[in-house]
Amino acid sequence: MNWRTIFGLNVLPDFARGVHPPEHKSRTRDLPIETLTEPEVVTIPLLQHAGAAAECVAQPRQQVTAGELVGRRSASGISANVHASIAGVVQAVTAVPLPNGRRSLAVPIRRLAPGEDSNAVAPVADRLFGGVWAESDIAVARPLDILHAVADAGIVGMGGAAFPTDLKLRTTPERPIETLLVNGCECEPFLTADDRLMREYPAAVVTGARLAQKACGARQIVLAVENNKPEAAAALLAASGQFAGFRITVVSTKYPMGGERQLIPAVFRREVPTSGLPLDLGIAVINVATAAAIAGAVLRGQAMTHRIVTVTGGGVRSPKNLLVPIGTSFQTVIEGCGGVVTDARRVLAGGPMMGFTVTDLTAPVTKGTGGITVLSAAEIDSAEQTACIRCGRCLDTCPLGLAPTRIAHAVKFGDLALAQQNHLAACCECGCCAYECPARIPLVQYIRAGKVELAQSASE
Numbered sequence: 371m372n373w374r375t376i377f378g379l380n381v382l383p384d385f386a387r388g389v390h391p392p393e394h395k396s397r398t399r400d401l402p403i404e405t406l407t408e409p410e411v412v413t414i415p416l417l418q419h420a421g422a423a424a425e426c427v428a429q430p431r432q433q434v435t436a437g438e439l440v441g442r443r444s445a446s447g448i449s450a451n452v453h454a455s456i457a458g459v460v461q462a463v464t465a466v467p468l469p470n471g472r473r474s475l476a477v478p479i480r481r482l483a484p485g486e487d488s489n490a491v492a493p494v495a496d497r498l499f500g501g502v503w504a505e506s507d508i509a510v511a512r513p514l515d516i517l518h519a520v521a522d523a524g525i526v527g528m529g530g531a532a533f534p535t536d537l538k539l540r541t542t543p544e545r546p547i548e549t550l551l552v553n554g555c556e557c558e559p560f561l562t563a564d565d566r567l568m569r570e571y572p573a574a575v576v577t578g579a580r581l582a583q584k585a586c587g588a589r590q591i592v593l594a595v596e597n598n599k600p601e602a603a604a605a606l607l608a609a610s611g612q613f614a615g616f617r618i619t620v621v622s623t624k625y626p627m628g629g630e631r632q633l634i635p636a637v638f639r640r641e642v643p644t645s646g647l648p649l650d651l652g653i654a655v656i657n658v659a660t661a662a663a664i665a666g667a668v669l670r671g672q673a674m675t676h677r678i679v680t681v682t683g684g685g686v687r688s689p690k691n692l693l694v695p696i697g698t699s700f701q702t703v704i705e706g707c708g709g710v711v712t713d714a715r716r717v718l719a720g721g722p723m724m725g726f727t728v729t730d731l732t733a734p735v736t737k738g739t740g741g742i743t744v745l746s747a748a749e750i751d752s753a754e755q756t757a758c759i760r761c762g763r764c765l766d767t768c769p770l771g772l773a774p775t776r777i778a779h780a781v782k783f784g785d786l787a788l789a790q791q792n793h794l795a796a797c798c799e800c801g802c803c804a805y806e807c808p809a810r811i812p813l814v815q816y817i818r819a820g821k822v823e824l825a826q827s828a829s830e
């Protein structure tokens with residue numbers, strides 16, 4: 371195959387800087403999505419989105435059905451609903467560790483005995499993504515109704531940031547949305563959940579994108595896929611070919627192409643200002659998994675109860691792309707993949723570039739958990755950290771043009787003001803700087819710590 375063109379589409383050039391880490395996607399890229407056996411217990415965090423935690427509306431000993439509301443979005447600004455992902459009995463609210471290291475109150479639900487769950491009438495994946503999406507249903511969906519359905523279903527960005535999607539799609543006369551950019555890049559090494567979704571359920575992705583377009587009033591949809599996913603691009607082309615104003619774009623494979631500040635220049639040759647948003651350019655960006663969830667919410671009344679998680683790495687026995695009820699513990703998901711091998715060393719929520727090390731495997735899968743990577747001893751970089759040699763590679767590689775070493779140094783020595791002057795808050799935590807650093811300085815750890823300190827000082 372000629373990688374400069376795919377199916378007659380030119381592969382767009384990439385953005386400035388960035389890196390090309392080994393992909394490590396071959397373990398799971400050709401494995402069809404499986405569904406995890408329903409766990410005995412799920413623990414639904416009330417905070418698994420950007421903004422404020424949802425307010426618990428479930429009582430201990432209350433019996434709930436799958437998809438029933440257990441947390442209502444906070445009235446105090448940005449927030450999202452959360453729902454029971456299995457039918458069962460609510461237990462006392464508890465605190466849980468989150469995959470990103472934070473903590474949240476959560477609603478545990480213990481499964482009803484098998485056979486009592488009258489909701490389980492169809493395989494979950496088919497119910498959420500499969501079958502036919504009727505044109506007549508799409509045609510009659512009205513923008514405000516779509517936004518309400520998306521909000522009711524608790525849909526948030528599934529690419530990582532977990533920003534409430536209905537808020538992202540709301541447009542105003544002052545800031546109209548011209549273009550809906552659907553992100554199918556999945557540039558993080560090891561992860562293949564979005565790739566499988568696009569290949570197996572392209573109609574759900576296309577339908578959700580069209581509904582999102584209606585909701586926000588965009589003139590056109592551009593769906594971007596990296597050129598290491600030719601099967602996904604082919605499936606999406608076939609599913610969207612008949613719709614005017616719907617374009618599939620193939621972009622070069624480069625990390626972090628999936629970041630909106632990298633994807634927009636690659637696709638449109640326009641830069642998002644450092645202190646601005648894609649909306650300032652009339653662009654709204656959603657992930658392909660978010661698009662599929664929108665289709666399920668609007669046309670089938672499905673709340674956001676499940677997500678596809680890639681479970682991978684040399685430390686897990688049977689890597690899989692697994693459809694998982696939200697709130698399932700990491701431990702249970704890993705056991706669903708045969709458990710770990712003897713030289714498994716580290717568990718990451720996500721992939722190795724942007725992932726968080728998870729030390730407590732009771733942490734539940736949240737709406738933003740796209741992958742669980744279990745690294746083996748051989749996959750861990752065991753080189754010792756040394757002093758900065760001022761080589762400048764971190765500066766040369768940062769896709770946002772920041773000075774990572776200056777930010778990290780300022781955080782290390784407690785000078786938050788200096789870190790802010792160097793645009794601490796703008797860092798997207800892509801990890802390119804740490805990946806390139808020959809001294810193995812954990813630059814992103816310093817930057818994350820600085821952001822936590824900043825948030826704490828702002829709330830005091």
Ligand code: SF4
Nearest residue numbers: 768797799800801803
């Ligand atoms: S400073 Fe932030 S944005 Fe720049 S390379 Fe490092 S992690 Fe990525």
Ligand code: SF4
Nearest residue numbers: 758759761762764807
């Ligand atoms: S890449 Fe590492 S060693 Fe080089 S300047 Fe940056 S922090 Fe220092």
